[in-house]
Amino acid sequence: MAPDSATVRRIQRTTVASVALLPCIAAVVSFMHMHELCLRHGEDGFAAVLIPVAVDGTIVTASMSILLANRSGTRGGVLAWALLVISSLASLGANIAVAEPTAIGRVIAGLAI
Secondary structure (H helix, E strand, C coil): CCCCHHHHHHHHHHHHHHHHHHHHHHHHHHHHHHHHHHHHHHCCCHHHHHHHHHHHHCCCCCHHHHHHHHCCCCCCCHHHHHHHHHHHHHHHHHHHHHCCCCHHHHHHCCCCC
């Protein structure tokens, strides 16, 4: 038996809220890690803000470019995919670099991308 339309709408709203909220949480945690890493390695406060914004912004931009391409029936360009992979690895690396130096600490920090 198919779910009624009210159930479908609740599922859709929950999905949209999750898709909106979870990346925001990951972005905040990732920003904090990259910001801390920049400060540890001598960047001034302004650069320590701009660098994480640039890295996470590149992830968003590349993702949207790939999504648009997929909606148009293509797979997206090499540049978009390369920027997505490189920026994601940079974010992951920063998260792990500032983690507590234990295996569990690094795994938890690595989940924040």
